[in-house]
Amino acid sequence: MKEILALCYHAVSPTWPAGTTVRPEDFERQLEDLVGRGYRGATFAQALTAPAGERVVAVTFDDAHRSVLELAAPPMARLGVPGTVFVPTEYASSGRPMTWEGYDIWQGTEHEHELRCMSWEELAGLVAQGWEVGSHTRTHPRLPELGEAEIAAELTGSRRECEERLGVPCRSVAYPYGDYDDRVLRLALEAGYSFGAAVPRHAAAALPLAWPRVGVYHGEGPRRLRLRARSRRLAPPAALRAALRLRRLAR
Numbered sequence: 001m002k003e004i005l006a007l008c009y010h011a012v013s014p015t016w017p018a019g020t021t022v023r024p025e026d027f028e029r030q031l032e033d034l035v036g037r038g039y040r041g042a043t044f045a046q047a048l049t050a051p052a053g054e055r056v057v058a059v060t061f062d063d064a065h066r067s068v069l070e071l072a073a074p075p076m077a078r079l080g081v082p083g084t085v086f087v088p089t090e091y092a093s094s095g096r097p098m099t100w101e102g103y104d105i106w107q108g109t110e111h112e113h114e115l116r117c118m119s120w121e122e123l124a125g126l127v128a129q130g131w132e133v134g135s136h137t138r139t140h141p142r143l144p145e146l147g148e149a150e151i152a153a154e155l156t157g158s159r160r161e162c163e164e165r166l167g168v169p170c171r172s173v174a175y176p177y178g179d180y181d182d183r184v185l186r187l188a189l190e191a192g193y194s195f196g197a198a199v200p201r202h203a204a205a206a207l208p209l210a211w212p213r214v215g216v217y218h219g220e221g222p223r224r225l226r227l228r229a230r231s232r233r234l235a236p237p238a239a240l241r242a243a244l245r246l247r248r249l250a251r
Helices: 024-036 044-048 066-079 120-128 148-166 182-190 222-231 236-249
Strands: 003-009 040-042 055-062 084-087 132-135 172-174 195-198
Touching: 003 044, 003 222, 024 066, 024 222, 040 044, 044 055, 044 132, 044 195, 055 066, 066 120, 084 120, 084 172, 120 132, 120 148, 132 148, 148 172, 148 182
Parallel strands: 003 055, 040 055, 055 084, 084 132, 132 172, 172 195
Antiparallel strands: none
């Protein structure tokens, strides 16, 4: 039976105390533990299309923090693990800090530099190394709170810009804050995405356009991550219900 573990990281920093930030040494220990237990690294899209029987881990990063390039990419290269970065396209190469809800409290502090987004040139460099770059919408809104036209613009516009800037297909999207509803899934399908990444707050079915990831947070070690990842294993009946739900959305 195929086992897919999708992890959701954000920034990597030795000093930033934000809850979604992991320390470099914790990040490296987590990866070493997974590789040592037989997981093969894959991008998000590759993991969801891996052959049956494989044990794969998709290491994903929301927001495209520049610290991912500086502190996460080197140990991943050493361990032979590619990554997936989900970029909010209006921030890439803008020079503006990412200051949406939850990040705005860090603006004007000694940690403001942590809010830097990667440039398109830096993202292209990761693509050249075998990474995947997916969409994280244009402006990082809570999609279920928007009207359908606004949702479609966020999803379609970000996918188009990723493809134009990087010259490769953009097949995956991560929903900001992990928030989605049936409208978001339908519009993501209509926008041309094949895969969607979420961070459910409780056990969820494995739907290709709302794949449950395990969020990784500040101060967690390999053992804690292993326990939480185990609790997210999905029962076959739930996966079947999810497949039927996606089929209904596609009609």
